[in-house]
Amino acid sequence: MVNSVVLVGRAGQDPELKYLEPSGTAKATFSLAVDRPVKRTEGVDTTDWFRIELWEKQAQIAADYVRKGSLVGIQGRLEFQKWKDQQGQWHEMPVIRASTLRLLGSRGDNRPPAQEP
Numbered sequence: 001m002v003n004s005v006v007l008v009g010r011a012g013q014d015p016e017l018k019y020l021e022p023s024g025t026a027k028a029t030f031s032l033a034v035d036r037p038v039k040r041t042e043g044v045d046t047t048d049w050f051r052i053e054l055w056e057k058q059a060q061i062a063a064d065y066v067r068k069g070s071l072v073g074i075q076g077r078l079e080f081q082k083w084k085d086q087q088g089q090w091h092e093m094p095v096i097r098a099s100t101l102r103l104l105g106s107r108g109d110n111r112p113p114a115q116e117p
Helices: 056-065
Strands: 005-011 016-019 026-036 046-055 071-084 090-103
Touching: 016 056, 026 056, 046 056, 046 071, 056 090
Parallel strands: 046 090
Antiparallel strands: 005 026, 005 071, 016 026, 026 046, 071 090
């Protein structure tokens, strides 16, 4: 059995970087927009949205270089996060747990933000 996902798309927002307690492990999350082209006769292209989760060094790289609109490649696996809300209802959300992040745009697309003096 194989659980492998490869996506190429644009970041929907800047990654959100968190450090988990007490380990200090870095975790970055962001959405990824992937166009699904359709035949000319079928109409307009569709965009699929994916929730991306990166850990440790890959998370730090994403936080440093991925910006909203950046073209990136993701390789990883599909997972389902489950949680119970305050009313006792169970929820489930698909997430791509990425093992590899590739920066595909031009250097200017993935430039870190300017540091203020």
